[in-house]
Amino acid sequence: MKSERFERGSKKINELMEGADQKTIKGLGKIAPDLGNYVLEFIFGDLYSRPGLDLKTKQMLTISILATLGNAKPQLAYHINCGLNIGISREEIIDIMTHISGYAGFPAALNGVSTAKEVFAERDKEDLETKPS
Amino acid sequence: MKSERFERGSKKINELMEGADQKTIKGLGKIAPDLGNYVLEFIFGDLYSRPGLDLKTKQMLTISILATLGNAKPQLAYHINCGLNIGISREEIIDIMTHISGYAGFPAALNGVSTAKEVFAERDKEDLETKPS
Amino acid sequence: MKSERFERGSKKINELMEGADQKTIKGLGKIAPDLGNYVLEFIFGDLYSRPGLDLKTKQMLTISILATLGNAKPQLAYHINCGLNIGISREEIIDIMTHISGYAGFPAALNGVSTAKEVFAERDKEDLETKPS
Amino acid sequence: MKSERFERGSKKINELMEGADQKTIKGLGKIAPDLGNYVLEFIFGDLYSRPGLDLKTKQMLTISILATLGNAKPQLAYHINCGLNIGISREEIIDIMTHISGYAGFPAALNGVSTAKEVFAERDKEDLETKPS
Amino acid sequence: MKSERFERGSKKINELMEGADQKTIKGLGKIAPDLGNYVLEFIFGDLYSRPGLDLKTKQMLTISILATLGNAKPQLAYHINCGLNIGISREEIIDIMTHISGYAGFPAALNGVSTAKEVFAERDKEDLETKPS
Amino acid sequence: MKSERFERGSKKINELMEGADQKTIKGLGKIAPDLGNYVLEFIFGDLYSRPGLDLKTKQMLTISILATLGNAKPQLAYHINCGLNIGISREEIIDIMTHISGYAGFPAALNGVSTAKEVFAERDKEDLETKPS
Numbered sequence: 001m002k003s004e005r006f007e008r009g010s011k012k013i014n015e016l017m018e019g020a021d022q023k024t025i026k027g028l029g030k031i032a033p034d035l036g037n038y039v040l041e042f043i044f045g046d047l048y049s050r051p052g053l054d055l056k057t058k059q060m061l062t063i064s065i066l067a068t069l070g071n072a073k074p075q076l077a078y079h080i081n082c083g084l085n086i087g088i089s090r091e092e093i094i095d096i097m098t099h100i101s102g103y104a105g106f107p108a109a110l111n112g113v114s115t116a117k118e119v120f121a122e123r124d125k126e127d128l129e130t131k132p133s
Numbered sequence: 134m135k136s137e138r139f140e141r142g143s144k145k146i147n148e149l150m151e152g153a154d155q156k157t158i159k160g161l162g163k164i165a166p167d168l169g170n171y172v173l174e175f176i177f178g179d180l181y182s183r184p185g186l187d188l189k190t191k192q193m194l195t196i197s198i199l200a201t202l203g204n205a206k207p208q209l210a211y212h213i214n215c216g217l218n219i220g221i222s223r224e225e226i227i228d229i230m231t232h233i234s235g236y237a238g239f240p241a242a243l244n245g246v247s248t249a250k251e252v253f254a255e256r257d258k259e260d261l262e263t264k265p266s
Numbered sequence: 267m268k269s270e271r272f273e274r275g276s277k278k279i280n281e282l283m284e285g286a287d288q289k290t291i292k293g294l295g296k297i298a299p300d301l302g303n304y305v306l307e308f309i310f311g312d313l314y315s316r317p318g319l320d321l322k323t324k325q326m327l328t329i330s331i332l333a334t335l336g337n338a339k340p341q342l343a344y345h346i347n348c349g350l351n352i353g354i355s356r357e358e359i360i361d362i363m364t365h366i367s368g369y370a371g372f373p374a375a376l377n378g379v380s381t382a383k384e385v386f387a388e389r390d391k392e393d394l395e396t397k398p399s
Numbered sequence: 400m401k402s403e404r405f406e407r408g409s410k411k412i413n414e415l416m417e418g419a420d421q422k423t424i425k426g427l428g429k430i431a432p433d434l435g436n437y438v439l440e441f442i443f444g445d446l447y448s449r450p451g452l453d454l455k456t457k458q459m460l461t462i463s464i465l466a467t468l469g470n471a472k473p474q475l476a477y478h479i480n481c482g483l484n485i486g487i488s489r490e491e492i493i494d495i496m497t498h499i500s501g502y503a504g505f506p507a508a509l510n511g512v513s514t515a516k517e518v519f520a521e522r523d524k525e526d527l528e529t530k531p532s
Numbered sequence: 533m534k535s536e537r538f539e540r541g542s543k544k545i546n547e548l549m550e551g552a553d554q555k556t557i558k559g560l561g562k563i564a565p566d567l568g569n570y571v572l573e574f575i576f577g578d579l580y581s582r583p584g585l586d587l588k589t590k591q592m593l594t595i596s597i598l599a600t601l602g603n604a605k606p607q608l609a610y611h612i613n614c615g616l617n618i619g620i621s622r623e624e625i626i627d628i629m630t631h632i633s634g635y636a637g638f639p640a641a642l643n644g645v646s647t648a649k650e651v652f653a654e655r656d657k658e659d660l661e662t663k664p665s
Numbered sequence: 666m667k668s669e670r671f672e673r674g675s676k677k678i679n680e681l682m683e684g685a686d687q688k689t690i691k692g693l694g695k696i697a698p699d700l701g702n703y704v705l706e707f708i709f710g711d712l713y714s715r716p717g718l719d720l721k722t723k724q725m726l727t728i729s730i731l732a733t734l735g736n737a738k739p740q741l742a743y744h745i746n747c748g749l750n751i752g753i754s755r756e757e758i759i760d761i762m763t764h765i766s767g768y769a770g771f772p773a774a775l776n777g778v779s780t781a782k783e784v785f786a787e788r789d790k791e792d793l794e795t796k797p798s
Contacts, residue, residue, distance in 0.1 A: 052228035070470035071602035072639035095185035105770040107471035203337035204735035205772035238637040240338035318627035331635040336736035361584035371504040373737035451760035464768040469603035494717035502730040506604035
């Protein structure tokens with residue numbers, strides 16, 4: 001039986017991306033089941049479910065942290081997608097990357113834009129949102 | 134004669150902290166005058182003055198980026214102070230650090246809290262804001 | 267009422283350093299209570315309490331990760347202390363730092379040795395262990 | 400109308416790689432126009448155009464910084480190409496990576512060599528320079 | 533003539549992976565011969581050949597350092613392979629990545645698992661070890 | 666008996682700072698003797714003694730790498746001192762930090778300037794060089 005935190009995390013991750021709980025479990029459950037549980041329990045059941053900052057702000061922070069780290073491309077693409085799903089605009093994603101240039105340097109900013117570009121192109125193909133005019 | 138970007142940056146940095154333009158010039162102007170100019174022109178005249186994200190959001194991003202980098206303590210303390218000056222609450226600062234724990238790890242989060250604690254204590258001594266009850 | 271994970275984490279952290287649960291709560295409980303809970307629940311109640319690697323191995327990994335990060339000095343000092351408490355020798359701590367030189371570079375290794383030196387000196391003063399001859 | 404700094408940056412970036420200003424504008428202009436301008440204005444119009452260090456020294460520094468960061472592969476490849484264009488030899492590129500091994504660790508050095516190798520192979524195909532005997 | 537350290541390093545690297553000395557020399561010898569020598573002499577002839585920690589412990593440290601750095605994927609894959617060759621189990625590799633999540637953050641842990649997964653799959657294809665049931 | 670590489674490294678480190686070999690051995694020899702040897706043998710006996718880049722260029726690279734890493738302050742101060750000893754000017758040190766701002770971000774550049782300032786002040790007190798007018 002899954003814990004209350006796991007259930008709360010599952011619900012929260014699905015707010016950001018439909019069906020993401022199943023995808024996480026499928027991807028990590030076999031090879032690293034504890035780590036898969038921690039993603040749902042700690043990241044989404046604790047950090048994302050605690051009060052304080054609203055969901056959009058948390059998501060903008062996550063994107064800026066991941067772009068700053070610079071070696072977390074799969075996670076950055078994932079969270080850009082989540083951000084777009086909950087109403088962060090493409091322009092805001094690019095604004096975050098642009099702001100990063102001064103603090104984490106231009107390479108981090110440029111690679112962040114490059115990841116965003118790939119996510120945008122993927123979504124355009126899948127017609128998930130109205131293309132920016 | 135100072136450029137338009139420099140003047141715009143001076144005005145913007147002073148919104149975040151009164152008299153910060155003079156302090157920057159005093160601190161960097163003699164030893165690294167070009168770098169001092171770039172701080173005012175590029176960071177505050179360009180990044181902070183461009184449209185898009187509002188000032189509070191930009192400041193929260195700056196704080197999360199600096200705490201993620203983990204080796205930018207003087208800048209983090211400075212920008213926590215700026216953030217408090219423009220209406221980010223102490224609780225929100227701590228919320229940012231807490232959120233960071235999952236992505237940049239607990240040491241980055243704990244050291245961010247530690248820097249925030251020092252800034253809060255300094256401000257309590259200087260009576261710059263109402264203490265949280 | 268504290269969760270079962272919290273209780274398990276308290277017990278585990280105290281295995282590494284007597285009374286460390288109270289010190290964590292005292293240090294973080296007021297300013298960042300959720301983060302304080304996560305330290306006990308996630309780091310010690312989950313990661314340190316899960317089966318698999320034995321305690322000494324986990325502690326050597328923690329020390330190598332913190333020395334590699336290079337910007338986690340308070341946490342590194344803390345975990346060197348914990349390591350010595352559970353039977354890792356001073357020589358092994360230095361062996362870890364020496365090994366790091368090839369992968370994270372000499373500055374990380376040298377700063378790790380420097381932190382270890384401070385911890386060793388502190389413990390010598392407090393007479394916590396037999397000094398190496 | 401483009402600023403004087405933009406024009407200066409365009410000219411400078413083209414010294415390093417013919418037509419690079421147009422390529423930058425094409426790549427970033429649509430998705431992140433402000434960031435594209437900053438690349439030309441700040442990186443090339445300010446940093447690369449200021450007096451002090453000569454162009455070759457600046458370029459060697461850029462290469463060492465990017466290889467040290469370790470997560471800036473596209474920028475590293477770009478700047479290795481620029482370096483070769485202005486007369487840095489392949490041997491000097493490899494000397495930089497070799498020197499890095501002691502400070503940023505062997506992985507950074509080895510990945511730097513690997514990026515250099517790809518750039519060299521690409522240039523050999525395009526016959527851009529005399530192959531080393 | 534190769535130095536004594538080189539010979540010692542060759543022997544040691546081959547304990548971790550059969551024929552790895554020749555592969556290193558082949559890969560680096562032409563383009564970066566000094567760096568290739570340092571890999572064998574310093575990393576394997578010095579660090580891996582010095583007394584103190586046993587080989588398995590050194591290898592677990594190397595894996596945790598590389599996963600923490602986060603931008604050393606080829607080296608991480610290489611050393612996961614070496615670890616499996618000398619008797620570290622797949623479960624232990626995953627345990628290391630899981631432990632990392634708390635200190636270097638979840639992205640480092642998740643990317644470490646992802647690299648491990650690729651190594652495991654490659655080995656399954658080559659039938660190098662018994663598949664975990 | 667010390668190896669040839671050790672003797673060569675001792676001589677080289679003393680070119681950069683008089684008596685630095687004895688200081689290194691004194692600082693590391695007791696607590697981490699192997700690491701102390703590797704500093705002299707590998708960093709100064711191999712990297713700094715190999716042909717290719719001249720000493721001044723190597724030293725400028727070392728300074729830029731250490732400032733980029735951002736968590737190597739004692740080593741950065743040390744190598745700024747070495748650089749000044751062999752004829753790199755204070756202005757060139759500041760030029761390096763200024764150049765870094767675009768690639769590793771402003772915090773790395775500002776903290777590099779701050780370390781340089783401390784080294785310059787220390788040297789002014791000790792009257793080691795003519796103060797810049």
